[in-house]
Amino acid sequence: LPSGVTAAWATNILTISGTPTASGVFNYSIPLLGGCGNTINANGTITVSTPGTIMLSSAAGTDNQSKNINSILTPITYATTGTTG
Numbered sequence: 001l002p003s004g005v006t007a008a009w010a011t012n013i014l015t016i017s018g019t020p021t022a023s024g025v026f027n028y029s030i031p032l033l034g035g036c037g038n039t040i041n042a043n044g045t046i047t048v049s050t051p052g053t054i055m056l057s058s059a060a061g062t063d064n065q066s067k068n069i070n071s072i073l074t075p076i077t078y079a080t081t082g083t084t085g
Helices: none
Strands: 005-010 013-018 022-034 039-048 053-056 078-079
Touching: none
Parallel strands: none
Antiparallel strands: 005 013, 022 039, 053 078
16 A cells, blocks of 8 residues: 555455555555455555646736626636646
């Protein structure tokens, strides 16, 4: 698991929680004992991405406007990098 993330097993439930402090791909394997004594593994992957950036790309001050009812807002635009979705 990534740094900052832990796993806790209680009452046949595994809970993975926390706040990752490193980016990357982290594989994990959970050994499970079957009723006949066989062991199988439940495997998974957690992918942690580096946070993207956001910057105002419209004119300075457009992100802080005071307007009256029925007056048009000046368009506000932001540019992002390192993000998807």
